[in-house]
Amino acid sequence: MHYTNAKSILSGKGGYYGMNIYRGCTHGCIYCDSRSKCYQFTHSFEDIEVKQNAPELLEMALKSKRKKCMIGTGSMSDPYMHCEKELQLTRCCLEIILKYGFGVAIQTKSDLILRDIDLLSEINRNTKCVVQITLTTYDDDLCGIIEPNVCNTKRRIEVLEIMQEKGIPTVVWLTPILPFINDTKGNITSILNECVRTGVRGIIDFGMGLTLREGDREYYYAALDRFFPGMKEKYIRQYGNAYELPSPNAKELRGIFQNICKENGLLSTPDECFGFLQEMPDKFTQMSLFDL
């Protein structure tokens, strides 16, 4: 772990901003796209870059913005990695989001998010908070292999239940689906049933497959060699060097996904889900004459 002073913290334009407090991640997911070469890490992916001035930068940025909007975090590195337990930078940023009346859409795989449930509830009461949890496999033994350094699926489902009890809306990322590994009818159905039971608002699926590119591919293949002997060769035969690796079962799995989402009124296209994540309720976005 090392510390830096970032120049800015928010990306995007008015209407929706993204924010990453950390760079790199220690959760160890074998398929992680964020470790791809295109992101130009100059240090090891596990050597977390901590943007120590993130709260100050966020406060400066939000203070000067009159139009309230949603702020997303967690897309490139998990805001609830182990180091957050002590550093509490995510928590500080949530306090600032609450103070300035913005909304938050936060994404994680970790139950450490429960530490901040007081703030998340308050933001949700005040404006809007959406918690996004990734679920890829219902099998917790498999989960321990493909997502080794973070809580298992059973615990993440408990997090969804707790959010439901608190009235905080949730979205599940059902991705990636790894060909020949978690791409079974049983797995997808079990996860979807839990999503319905825990009242998630929407589910994000990118076509039941996986993407691989330079950096990410090498790491993934090394993990396949370690845990699934012969699987790497199967991938190379089936997909060569392709960026997109759809599951051979994608069509059937997509059908199950669409049926369950439709029957239960869940948002199910990326457009619908991202619309929900990025949309701030109108009453908070309208500026008064005094703001002009």
Ligand code: SF4
């Ligand atoms: S939690 Fe997300 S960012 Fe962290 S290793 Fe897993 S996929 Fe990558």
